[in-house]
Every structure is written in structure tokens, then in C-alpha cells.
Amino acid sequence: MPLYLDHAATTPLAPEVREAVVKALDDDFGNAGSRTHEFGSRAKQAVQAARAAVASVVAADPADVIFTSGATEANNLALLGMAAEGTRTGKRHIVTTAIEHKAVLEPLCVLQSRGFEVTYLPVGPSGRISASSVLEAVREDTLLVSVMQANNETGVLQPIDAVADGLADHHAIFHVDAAQGYGKDLVPLRHPRIDLIAVSAHKIFGPKGVGALISRRRGYARAPLEPLIYGGGQERGLRPGTAPVPLLVGFGVAAQLCLRDHDKRLQRCEELRREALEAFGALDFDINGIDEPRLAHILSVAFRGVDSEALMLSLKDLIAISNGSACTSANYEASHVLTNMALSADRVAATVRLSWGPLTPMVPWAEIAARVSSLQSEC
Structure with missing residues (x-):
């Protein structure tokens, strides 16, 4: 090869992650939603530990972590999940960059088809957006600002901390696609003004098929998201479905290794x-x-x-x-x-x-x- x-x-899977996933497949096969027996209790404890580990990388609260199938789903939940709020409030403007991943650009195209206005900012030969251009594009009716942490093709880091600083007194929700930078570029994602962070386990030597949307509180409130799918109360009602415990365990171990190593x-x-x-x-x-x-x-x-x-x-x-x-x-x-x-x-x-x-x-x-x-x- x-x-x-x-x-x-x-x-590829880190050896410690593979070991944890295999062990969970054998030992923690219970449904984390089953409250009447030890198997469900053990599975729930494993999910809680994974949630805490994923949150710790960005200095968030474990309750902020909404598990998904990956960053693509997390980005869709972050963007499309805000559509109802935009319609309700009349704030239908979104600011983003022209170099976002298709997992951001394509949901934004859907929002445009629903009457939202999206400002796509160019980056120029440097591949790096200026924080000032982002902030200058923000208006009173801006619902969302979406800027990736690191570009997946060039590796160039975007100034998300400076954008977060500039949004301190604005109501807009700040969303960051952190699929490439989560666990690698640690400090910027810990900025408390970043409301929504999308991440994938398979970019940090974890298993495929699992990720998270980290939804921070700002004051006492989180971003007013609406679910994209229905059928259960899991993940605060925003992402229903039985928790894939072994994948979540692997995600948690991968997150721990990001900090340790x-x-x-x-x-x-x-x-x-x-x-x-x-x-x-x-x-x-x-x-x-x-x-x-x-x-x-x-x-x-x-x-x-x-x-x-x-x-x-x-x-x-x-x-x-x-x-x-x-x-x-x-x-x-x-x-x-x-x-x-x-x-x-x-x-x-x-x-x-x-x-x-x-x-x-x-x-x-x-x-x-x-x-x-x-x-x-x-x-």
C-alpha cells in the first residue's frame, strides 16, 4: 500500500480509540435511553463521559454538546435549524466566506431559496478572510455569521477569535465549521462568543459516522435551533435517535488524546x-x-x-x-x-x-x- x-x-483510527470502540461494542451495548436496568445505565455513563471529553477541547459545558453523525449534519443543523428564528424575527441576512466547505455552502443555498440573503465574502490570494471585512458586512438584520476555523484545502486558519471579539455587542449567532481545526488549533474555539461549533470525530483519529454541534449558552440562552428530524427527545430534542455508544466512546477518547498529545x-x-x-x-x-x-x-x-x-x-x-x-x-x-x-x-x-x-x-x-x-x- x-x-x-x-x-x-x-x-486512521488511533490505537487507543480502536481499543475503546471494540470494548464498548462488547461491554456497553445497552441503549443509553434505557433507564430500568444496568445495561442502559452503563451506556448512559459512557455517553456522558464522551460528552464531557468532547466539550473539554473547546472549554464548553458537557450539556452544550449535541451529538450528530458528523460535521456535515452539525453544519446543517446550525444553519437550517436557525431558519424558523430568522422568519419569526425578520432577520434574514447571513454573512459567510466564499471558501467555506460545501457542508456550509449548500445549506446556505437552501436558505437563499427560502428568501434569505447571503453575503459571500472573497478572500484573495492569501486564502485568509479579514475579520474587518466580516464585521463590516454585518447588519442589524443579520441572523448568522458563519466562518470556518481552517480551510480544508489550504490549511489556512481564519481569524475567528477576532470576528468573535467584534461581534461582542451584536445579536447575530456566530457559527464556526471546525471540522479541520478542532483538536489541533485549540485556543480560538474556546472563545465564549462563538455560539455554534461543528466537529467530526474522523478528522481527529476517531471513528467515522459521529460528530457534534457544540451550542454554547450566551448569558442564559442558546441559539434558538429547530430540529431537522423528529422522533425522540435525545440530544435536547435536536437530534433524535438511539445514541451510537461505541462511536461516541471512540469520539471521546479521540478528544482526550487531542489535549494530552x-x-x-x-x-x-x-x-x-x-x-x-x-x-x-x-x-x-x-x-x-x-x-x-x-x-x-x-x-x-x-x-x-x-x-x-x-x-x-x-x-x-x-x-x-x-x-x-x-x-x-x-x-x-x-x-x-x-x-x-x-x-x-x-x-x-x-x-x-x-x-x-x-x-x-x-x-x-x-x-x-x-x-x-x-x-x-x-x-
Whole structure:
């Protein structure tokens, strides 16, 4: 098998997470909603422990955590779940960026079809929105502000803490898609003015199929969300259905590891980044997005004159990489992120995304560079 360098799409299970999931499958198979026997009680305790662990990463209260199937569902609940409030109050304006994940952009398109007005802010070649442009776009009738924590293609971190500061005296709900940054960039998500945070377990070495929407209280009130599905009172009535206890247990352990191993993980990811850039030093390439601030484990790079599809084919036996978001790769189209950064069509077509993790073994950077060099020499 080639070496896996597509951690921005999904991560492998951490050994401790796998062990916890398997144990929960065997021991905590009860329904967490069953209050009449020990099996239900044990399952409920396991869910409560997971809820506390997920909340601790962002310094939230465990009661703030609404478990979902992942960040996509959490984003949908955060955005579509506010539609009724917008209609009721007449606040039907939303501010966001042009580089959000499709899990944000597509629900916003649905809201537009229902009469909401959405302001999409450009980012420019840096790949980073300015907090001032976000705040200048906010109006009295703004219901929601939605800005991602870190871009999934470039790894560029957005100034969510500065946006949160600027919204201190405004009523708008502040939503952050933190699928890429949760557990990696710790401090910004702890800002108390961020109302809604969407996260996925499978981006932090946890299992697929589980995530959360973290809904903080502001004063005594939370965002006035309405459920998208009905049929039970679980998750404060916002996400009905039987809790997938083993997945939640795995999510909780993955969250704990984010805190325990944060510094060590960051150091290893920075080390791999330095090695990559040193190996690529003699090549003709461009890095997409400003170098700082950014996530340490994502490198969006365009090797001049080399088509990304041809490069991925050349490297297929060596490494597994991508040239865009996994959510749109089945039908390849030019990246909306890179296009909205005003990059040339040639540069967009030449871009690949390499993303690794703290458990990634030695990467054959020299061999990768040699194959890129061979392709460039043919151009």
C-alpha cells in the first residue's frame, strides 16, 4: 500500500480509540435511553463521559454538546435549524466566506431559496478572510455569521477569535465549521462568543459516522435551533435517535488524546512540513495560501507545469494524496476555494494537497521530489 498522505480527508483510527470502540461494542451495548436496568445505565455513563471529553477541547459545558453523525449534519443543523428564528424575527441576512466547505455552502443555498440573503465574502490570494471585512458586512438584520476555523484545502486558519471579539455587542449567532481545526488549533474555539461549533470525530483519529454541534449558552440562552428530524427527545430534542455508544466512546477518547498529545503532535507535523519543503527546494512550485497562520499538517502546493491528475497517477504507488476536497472528488471540478483566491487556472490545475498526521512514518520526500522533477522536465 502507498503511504497515506490524505489526513485532511479523514484520519486512521488511533490505537487507543480502536481499543475503546471494540470494548464498548462488547461491554456497553445497552441503549443509553434505557433507564430500568444496568445495561442502559452503563451506556448512559459512557455517553456522558464522551460528552464531557468532547466539550473539554473547546472549554464548553458537557450539556452544550449535541451529538450528530458528523460535521456535515452539525453544519446543517446550525444553519437550517436557525431558519424558523430568522422568519419569526425578520432577520434574514447571513454573512459567510466564499471558501467555506460545501457542508456550509449548500445549506446556505437552501436558505437563499427560502428568501434569505447571503453575503459571500472573497478572500484573495492569501486564502485568509479579514475579520474587518466580516464585521463590516454585518447588519442589524443579520441572523448568522458563519466562518470556518481552517480551510480544508489550504490549511489556512481564519481569524475567528477576532470576528468573535467584534461581534461582542451584536445579536447575530456566530457559527464556526471546525471540522479541520478542532483538536489541533485549540485556543480560538474556546472563545465564549462563538455560539455554534461543528466537529467530526474522523478528522481527529476517531471513528467515522459521529460528530457534534457544540451550542454554547450566551448569558442564559442558546441559539434558538429547530430540529431537522423528529422522533425522540435525545440530544435536547435536536437530534433524535438511539445514541451510537461505541462511536461516541471512540469520539471521546479521540478528544482526550487531542489535549494530552497536542504539543507532541504539533511538533511532529511541523517536522514533516519542514522535510517536505526542504525536499521540494529545487523544484518550481507555489504554496497556496499564506504560510502563517495555518495548520501544520496540510500543504496545498502547485508544481508548475505539472497537471495534478498526472502527478497523482505518477505517485499512486508511492503516496495517497488528493487535489481537492474529498466531498467533491467523485466528479472533479475546479476547486471553488482556489478559484475564489483568484489563482490562475493553470495553478489551480497543478495543485495537489498533501496532508499527514503525527503517526505518519518516514515520508519518501526525496523520491516524491524526483518524480515531480521528472514530470517538470518533460514539460
